Amino acid sequence: MSTDDTRRTHVKGRITLRGEHVPITTTDERLLATDHSSSWVHQDPWRVLRIQSEFVEGFGALAGLGPAVSVFGSARIKAGEPEYELAEQVARELVRAGYAVITGGGPGLMEAANRGAHEEGGTSVGLGIELPFEQGMNEWVDLGVDFRYFFARKTMFVKYAEGFIVLPGGFGTFDELFEAMTLVQTKKVRGFPIVLVGTDYWGGLIDWLRGTVLERGLISPPDLELLQLVDDPADAVRLVVDAGNDLFAAEDSAARDAAEGAD
Template identity: 60%
Template sequence: MTSESDPRSRRQGPATLRGSAIPQTTTDQRLLDSQGSVEWLHADPWRVMRIQAEFVEGFGLLAELPKAVSVFGSARTKPGSDEYELAVDIGARLDDAGYAVITGGGPGIMEAANKGCNDNGGLSVGLGIELPFEQKLNDHIDIGLVFRYFFVRKTMFVKYSQAFVVLPGGFGTLDELFEAITLVQTTKITRFPIVLVGTEFWGGLLDWIRSTMLSSGKIGPNDLDLVHLTDDPDEVVRIVTDAHHQAAQRAKEEAAARSIAAEAGDAS
């Protein structure tokens, strides 16, 4: 039998395709490619229905998820490496603190964080993506879903996470990191902690942001406060929990202020 990781096998949304049934392009490629045939004029309305269905499926599956933290990092990180074991440790500590762990569902850092949470008895979630090269969901996931479209998958990460923890990774990790920073910076989402793990790996990037982006006025001084940097898994969890305790306290104070204002209005 052909395995899911075999190059002759392709996951496409909830379906598995093999042999001649595997298309030459991914769903995202077919959506974004505007060259050649004008077939898209007729196909795109139906594509909207598929996109809608993917949102509905994700929302339905994850709607009752408890508070959760998304952990990002390289799929190329090898089991047994220091970074892998660090992600395992962080996954377990997040569960101890009462958080489910969400990852991209693949190998490497994603597998490690799922493993740490799952082995600790916590709720481990994987949100995979259809790729030209097959990448099956790892074996440490309690709830798993494979998406056709990157933008639908990203929405699920943001909607159902209360924090992002980002370990060393490549372009995909950078994409997820900077999208999160942008959404918080522009107040498109409620401010929540973004924690970079690995001072040696991330330090040069942050130095460049300070020396080039900040010094040239492309970002403001307060924007640097959107990101935390650490090597300590205890500090990772502390940053996340402290931020949420502060947010809960602010929400309580704001509710009290609204109640006082409403009572004053009724009295007048």
């Protein structure tokens, strides 16, 4: 066994694997693999039970969470970099506004947001994912849930959040951002706020959407209103709070109208 193998650690549910026992494929990969034999007939029904258990465990762990906001960002940005401090401050502002903070539970900006929430005395949540190269849940997570399947994890990010704040990140961050936008745009979920933090980083994306994509008619002008771009953490949190207040007012008005109609 090589020195590199001895340092590799992989957490699979309640099981910890190291060295040559670390799997070379993920649960998602095995689920989505094309199998031309008939073995899937016998294996896939059992996978359904495992998927069900992930939803049950996630719902059970987060059901009493209260108001929360999901914060996304890169796993590769380290402590001491400006974006790390930005993520910490975003989380602190969210806690002061009465929100729990949900991240992917990993390193980088996820760690920073969990750290800010924890040190501010709020609820710091991490939703981890099984990956061959994942380092596990960061130390600042107070409530952590590990998932094998990305789609089960994504459901938790959306179901228990009242808004998304998105910091600079790569493919994983883009995936979470565009999934949130798609769900709101197609009205699969109510219109919760999606706030991008970092004009220098996200400005080019907004320009591309407003130019190339909108000009070709592939999105509509109202779709651009789904995204709000700021630089100040306090502004990001204010947009989330204002959206929550607007929603509460709308729901309260609808309830009054329904009561008056019943009379």
